[in-house]
Amino acid sequence: MLHKITSLTVRDVRFPTSLEQHGSDAMHTDPDYSVAYVVLDTDCGLKGFGLTFTVGKGTEIVVCAVEAVAGLVVGKSLQEIVSDFRGFYRLLTSDGQMRWLGPEKGVIHLAIAAVLNAVWDLWARAEGKPLWKLLVDMDPKQIVSCIDFRYITDALTEEEAVEILVKAQEGKQRREEHMLKEGYPAYTTSCAWLGYSDQLLKQLCTDALKSGWTKFKVKVGADLEDDKRRCRLMRQMIGPDNTLMIDANQRWDVAEAISWVSSLAEFKPLWVEEPTSPDDILGHAAISKALAPLGIGVATGEQCHNRVMFKQFLQASALQFVQIDSCRLGSVNENLAVLLMAHKFQVPVCPHAGGVGLCELVQHLILFDYICVSGSLGNRMCEYVDHLHEHFTSPVVIHDAHYMPPKDPGYSCEMLESSVQSHQYPEGDVQVKNDNAV
Missing domain, CATH: 3.20.20.120 (Enolase-like C-terminal domain)
Structure with missing residues (x-):
């Protein structure tokens, strides 16, 4: 569980789903399913993988946001994070300057989701379990300790959640x-x-x-x-x-x-x-x-x-x-x-x-x-x-x-x-149909 995080990399990966109208709806008529794809490296060789979903254009903005919060993650050990997961969540979402870009919404929150998804993936891999089983096997109080109850105690208290x-x-x-x-x-x-x-x-x-x-x-x-x-x-x-x-x-x-x-x-x-x-x-x-x-x-x-x-x-x-x-x-x-x-x-x-x-x-x-x-x-x-x-x-x-x-x-x-290499934007072999750079 020490698993010190030594680096965070993020890549812009896009798939040309608009070519066959996959994912099309009344507001998103030509989506290219895409992700900001995060990889956490640790000093013991274990990796954590995470992503956040977009529909093409603007994925590079999410990538920039991930890079902006990377410094809050690199250098921490997995044990340090999960022993106070509520505190770590709040560290990412409540940075005194970057929270202004949200708070807890929009591009900055998508970026934080990608990073946290990678942390949860790393934790489940460290325990040798699929994530659902990691959660199922947790004690109720440990599950609740991962949640930030700020702003929701009028609807759900920590005690009610445990109950x-x-x-x-x-x-x-x-x-x-x-x-x-x-x-x-x-x-x-x-x-x-x-x-x-x-x-x-x-x-x-x-x-x-x-x-x-x-x-x-x-x-x-x-x-x-x-x-x-x-x-x-x-x-x-x-x-x-x-x-x-x-x-x-x-x-x-x-x-x-x-x-x-x-x-x-x-x-x-x-x-x-x-x-x-x-x-x-x-x-x-x-x-x-x-x-x-x-x-x-x-x-x-x-x-x-x-x-x-x-x-x-x-x-x-x-x-x-x-x-x-x-x-x-x-x-x-x-x-x-x-x-x-x-x-x-x-x-x-x-x-x-x-x-x-x-x-x-x-x-x-x-x-x-x-x-x-x-x-x-x-x-x-x-x-x-x-x-x-x-x-x-x-x-x-x-x-x-x-x-x-x-x-x-x-x-x-x-x-x-x-797949990541072939669909990486804009370097990959498989490109979306339009130049989607913002």
Whole structure:
């Protein structure tokens, strides 16, 4: 556990997903899935790998932010960090000058997430466990000691968090065995990106149904009549009994969202995702209230800045599904806070995973949530997209539309060095279609 961190390197890695419209939605019409990829070297040879997700242009800005915080990490030992993980989290997020760039939001927070993801990966590797198992095996008080409770004690105290985790000890072993055998339920977004043709949508739905998928999400928000047509097509393809969700990616104003989604209610969506600005808590509350009689919930969180925003969403009853993200929030530390708050407010967690590496990371968090926090699979599922897994040393394993728990030590962040080199921007052999330098 001494493992002194001797260096931090970060690289800009981009994949040309826009060429085939993978990931396209009403607001991000031509994304190139990308990461700021962090590697921590230690004096004993053990490495930690971390990343944060972007959609292409601007990744170099995140790289600069990672380099700006590197001095707070290099020279520290793993033991020094994890023995006071709350203090280390606060060191990164509360630097007297750099916090002005956030605080705890935007590019600086994405950078801190990448660094902390690498630290958690290093810790799990040092213990010889996959990250989810590292968390599951922790004492409740140790888990809570990793969380910064500043600004959220009016919603969740440290004592309440310990109590939730202690209470969930009952049945924990049985739930872990269930996950190892059956896996965690997933839904797919890969069939209906906004830029996909009807023919491709039909083919992908047909293939997904044959593979056991029962929960599907379709992108909406560009054109109402086109949305009706595509939702009708999706519902015809998947049948009346399978689950459908719709995702607007922040396209509408509040009144527009209520009207637009009401027009799509006939297709029985379980939720509408990101109907308006991700910062508009009261707007989400108004939409939630208006759509409740239609049986449609509101889901959001993939661009929710931090635990304080999630606290207010929960306090305002502004969402019915919490969507954590393994790179938008401050890594595992901050996600633990959100998982515990969501449980207290009795709102199910259904993580966001649309992007390169996000499936690999967030599977660990949702396994921990089921085994050690919620103890429930009711109305819960984790997003899956079938893109770019081949670039990771420990890619996700999906069996019968379920995430199977990772077995390799670490946080599943490590990418193949050959993939990193070939897709590094702007030096690599594989380039995104446009010159994306800001």
